[in-house]
Amino acid sequence: MLPFFRKSEDQERGESEYHGAGGPLGVSDTRTRHPLSDAFIESAVTCGYQRTDDFNGPQHEGFGYMQLTARKGLRSSTAVAFLRPAQNRKNLTIVTEAHATRVLFEGRRATGVEYERGGETIVAQARGEVILSGGAINSPQLLQLSGVGPAQHLRDIGVDVVADMPDVGNNLQDHFNIRLVYRCNQPITLNDAVRHPLRGAREVMNYALRRRGFFAMGASVAAGFFRTDPALATPDIQIGITLFSAEKIGQGLHRFPGISLIVRLLRPESQGSVMARSADPYEAPAIRPNFLHAVRDGETIARGCQMSREIAGARPLADFIESEHIPGEAVVSDADMLEYLRHNGATSFHPVGTCRMGPDERAVVDARLRVRGFEGLRVADASIMPKIVSGNTNAPTIMIGEKASAMILEDARG
Ligand SMILES: Cc1cc2nc3c(=O)[nH]c(=O)nc-3n(C[C@H](O)[C@H](O)[C@H](O)COP(=O)(O)OP(=O)(O)OC[C@H]3O[C@@H](n4cnc5c(N)ncnc54)[C@H](O)[C@@H]3O)c2cc1C
CATH class of the missing domain: 3.30.560.10 (Glucose Oxidase, domain 3)
Structure with missing residues (x-):
């Protein structure tokens, strides 16, 4: 069983569900045979x-x-299972229809994110950390656009280099x-x-x-x-x-x-x-x-x-x-x-690995999902998988999110 999910008592009754920290995620039952x-x-x-x-x-x-991320026959996306129950928290602001364009740095510390919304450029300053969750296609792109990536390639496309990290964007699986x-x-x-x-x-x-x-x-x-x-x-x-x-x-x-x-x-x-x-x-x-x-x-x-x-x-x-x-x-x-x-042949739409985790110097993030060589910057999405998992990628990515939130809280408490 996934480490962050537990079976509910309904499992045996054919109304099977797993419960994430933010809400229930269902699995297939006899109704779908x-x-x-x-x-x-x-x-x-x-x-x-x-x-x-x-x-x-x-x-x-x-x-x-x-097994499905569905509940009582309805798809239960991460927005439904995790975001919706939290959306009224005072310490959470959700901005939709926005496009993140750059991570901002002071030296090697991430200080915020620049994004565009309705033609306006807006800066979100980070008091704590910046967490990238743009997925295996967009997280490496955003890092590269922010100057973090293979240095020669960044120069070729006209981006000022903040850190030469050759593996940002590589290792796609x-x-x-x-x-x-x-x-x-x-x-x-x-x-x-x-x-x-x-x-x-x-x-x-x-x-x-x-x-x-x-x-x-x-x-x-x-x-x-x-x-x-x-x-x-x-x-x-x-x-x-x-x-x-x-x-x-x-x-x-x-x-x-x-x-x-x-x-x-x-x-x-x-x-x-x-x-x-x-x-x-x-x-x-x-x-x-x-x-x-x-x-x-x-x-x-x-x-x-x-x-x-x-x-x-x-x-x-x-x-x-x-x-x-x-x-x-x-x-x-x-x-x-x-x-x-x-x-x-074709893709399964399961891209991973482009900001891979690892103990070596070329790895993009460390075991606590922190971008190597930086402060206040993590990646939490499918891009951090060093190797693709042997199954569909959605539930493992939800688990990465759960683990990331636990580590962020732990680190914030010191
Ligand atoms: C068509 C399709 C079918 C799939 N079917 C299955 C399946 O049946 N089972 C399964 O297990 N997996 C499936 N997957 C894979 C699964 O959806 C992914 O593994 C999972 O969503 C990865 O999560 P993520 O958080 O890494 O990225 P995503 O879910 O892609 O989340 C990234 C988010 O970041 C946002 N974003 C990106 N760039 C920016 C930016 N610059 N500014 C603002 N926002 C940005 C995106 O809009 C998106 O909401 C499917 C994927 C696709 C595309």
Whole structure:
């Protein structure tokens, strides 16, 4: 179980929730089950994989239902679970529609943040500390724009150097993934529900009145974590089933019954970077994921795809499947799969590592999330992970926030 979350007594009653310090975070329950996701888990068991009913418990490996940051069928974002309950505190001011443009320094002490709102430039002075939580893309960019980063690159884009820190923006890691799409032989997928007005309306009502059905589910309703090599200590592939399909992400759903299996590389060796392109804080940084740069990454995910195909080909899931639509029968060998991956793989939107924590001199933050060589400056978000976690990144990032707040309080009390 995540160290900062505890199971509530409701767990056994199917109304399972974890409680963060700021509020409840739920996990999937029996209301979000579906014959196809049940079949997916059963087929994995047919293939010899284990079941698990808590990916965050002692047994991460195996197949089961995904846990969600949702409460009673409603998504519970960090804004809902943490910020909303605290928003009326006298010592908290929340400024929205604002863009942080620079951290301000006096020598090596962070003294505040400059931000823009409605065309106005405003300075927030820090009495205590400045905490950056812009995420793995924006925290390194903001540090770079403030003069903290690889010195030569900062000079090239016209930013005055405050500290040469070569690793600010480097060490980018993400979970490279690929979708396998299957055409189903029964109209029971989300593709079918949204195409038929009556069924679609029924799903909406089912969700509105009972918080059940497709709209109460996460995108990946069930998942599995497994090893491509039995010699490995822990899983290196995650597979998730979505009860819908499309030709490309962002396009309309297929007009046939379809499901997707999302195969994700959990422990990539490849590393990329996030670098400001210019001194303009509104210009998006250059994001270079470098997916599959390491040969082993390609081999591992190609193998993971073939193992996922075996699960789709096993009963009972096979009983629901008419054919593999993507990548399809032209992709046969591991080499074919690797070639397919190179052209069609994508991000899981799990970027981490660009302000990595570490004991070495090049690390961006220390074990208490303080930016090395500075006073009054911390980073608390997914960017501090030295290595990407072997699972979805949202809950671990919430844990980083919880731990950060505990350390900030401890340090403030001396
Ligand atoms: C489409 C998508 C789907 C995802 N699905 C899942 C999932 O199913 N499960 C899962 O575990 N994880 C998922 N993730 C990943 C998860 O959302 C991230 O790991 C997590 O949100 C990282 O938290 P963070 O605090 O590091 O960054 P963020 O959540 O990105 O927070 C950074 C915040 O800083 C703000 N910000 C940035 N720059 C500035 C600036 N200059 N001025 C002011 N504000 C700024 C941003 O607007 C944002 O609100 C998904 C991500 C995406 C994009």
